[in-house]
Amino acid sequence: MRGKVHGVAVLGVALVLIWGCSEDAQLFSDTFRSFTSGNVVPLTPGPPSQLLLVSLVNDTPDAIEFVVTAERQVQVTDEEGNPVIESTAETVRLRTFPLEHVNEVGALFDCQVTRVGLGEDIDRPFSEPGLFVLEGFEDLEAGISTGVGVPSNLLPLNSLAGNFSCGDTIIFRAIESQGQVGNIKVQSFVLPWSSQPTGFSGSHTFNNVRIFLEEQLFEEEE
C-alpha cells in the first residue's frame, strides 16, 4: 500500500511535469519547455528563412561591445561589361552587459554570407579590435566605441570552407581568461540548422521574420 501511494505520488509529479511541458499547458514557460525538451521554438533560422543568426554571448564581468562583420561576394559588371566578383561587408556593433538576459544579443544577416568575423577588418583578427570592453555602463558617444579594444584572435568563419551555411546559428562567446589581452578570450561555436528538428510547437520565429520583411518589401513596391 505504501509503495502504491509512493508510486502514485511520483507518477503524479511526472504527469504534472509532462503536462506542464506540453504544447497547450500554461503552467510552465516556453523558456523552460524549450530547455527541457526542445522542439518548442527554433534555435537556428533554417534555410527557408534565408537568414544567418550571429549570437554574441558575454560571460565576463564587464560590459562588452561586439563588432561583427559579415562579408558577401556579389557578382557585378565592370565598365567593360565583364562579370567581376566584389566583396561587400556589413558591420554591426552590439552591446552586452554582465546581467541575465542582456548578456546575449544577436544579429540577423541575409544569406549568401561568405565570411563572418569579429572586427571591422576580419582579415586582421590578431590586431584589429573585435570587441570593446566598455568603461562602465554609461551611454557612449554615438559611433565611437570607447574602452579597451580587444582583438578576437579568431580567424573569420568561412562558408566556402564549410564552417557554416545559410540557416545556421553562429555564436561568439567572450569569457574571462587570465593572460589574454583584456583578460578576455573569444570562442566560436556553430549550431548547424541540419542538426535541428524541423517541427516546432511554438512559433516559427525566423520564418516569421522573413515573411514580415517580404511583406514590407511588397507593400513598398505597390
Add this chain to the structure above:
Amino acid sequence: MAVLRQELQFRRPGWCVVVLVTAALGLGIGAGGCEAPPASLFNPAFVDILDAEGTGEGATIDNPPGYVPIVFVNKTSFSPQLINYLEDLNAARRLSGADPTLTDLRSLRPRLRLPLRIEFENGNFLEFEFLEGDSVVEIDVRDPDVDTGITDVPTDPRLTESDLTRLVASCGVSRVEIDGDPQVFVPVFTRTIRVEVGEESGEQTRTLVSIAQPGFTQILPDEVDADLNVTLLRNYGIREAPAPAKDLRCGTMVGIAISGTVSIPFTGPEDEPEDEFIQEHSEVPGYVDTDVTRQASIPGRFRFLVTKR
C-alpha cells in the same frame, strides 16, 4: 507485531518525505519556470565548437532557450521637391567640373534613428538604436567652389555609424517599445526668413533670420486639445502613435516599420543672399518665421507599424 509496528513508525516519515520533496521539486521547477537545468542534460540539440584555429578544444555551451528577434524596416522616402533640389545642386556641381557626388539621387533613402528599449521579465533592460538610410548631406552634392556663406558645418557621427535594423534578444522579453522620439536626418540647410513690409513703400523685404544645419530632427505627434482635436499638425496622428509590443512569448518576433515622406517646406530666399546657388533659385528649403504650420510640418508625415508574430 511489536517489530512490525516499529518498522511502520520508522518508514512512514521516510516515504512521506520522499513524496513531498519530489512533489515540491517538480512543482517548484515547473511553476518557477525559467531557470532550468543545463540544456545539454535534456535538449537533444547540441552545440559544437568550431575552432577556426584548429586546436579543437571540443568545448560546448548550453543551448539558449530561444530567441526574440526585433526587426526594423525603413519605408520612408524623400519628397520630389527635395530630391529635385538635391539634383539641382548636384547638376551645378557637375557643370562646374567637379565630380558629381552621386549619380542616382532619386533612390536615396532617408536616414532614420529609432531608439528602442527591451525589457525583460527579471527587470533587466536593453536600450539600443536602430539606424538605417543614406547619409547624403547637402554639402556633399554642392559645387565645392560655391560660396554658401556657411563656414561651420559639424558632422553627425550617426551618419557614418553602421546601420542596424535587426536585433535578436534571448527569450524572457516582456516588452519592446520605442523609447523616445524617432528621428530622421534632414539633409539640407533650412532657412528661416522674416518678411517685413515697409510702412511707407509697402514693399516687402525678406531677411535671413537663421539657417538650420542638416541634422537629425525629431518626428513628433500632432498637438491636440483636451477633446483630442488637432490644434497643430506635426508628423503623425496621436491615434497612430506606435504602441509597445507586450506579452512576448519565447520565439515571438517583433516587426517595426516606419513609412512616410520626408519633406521640407520651400520658400522664397532672402533678398540678396550670399549663396551663389540661392541667388539663382526662386525657392529654397525654408519657411517664414511667422508660419508656424509650415515649421511644424518638418520633417514630414509618417506612419508606424508595430507587430508581433
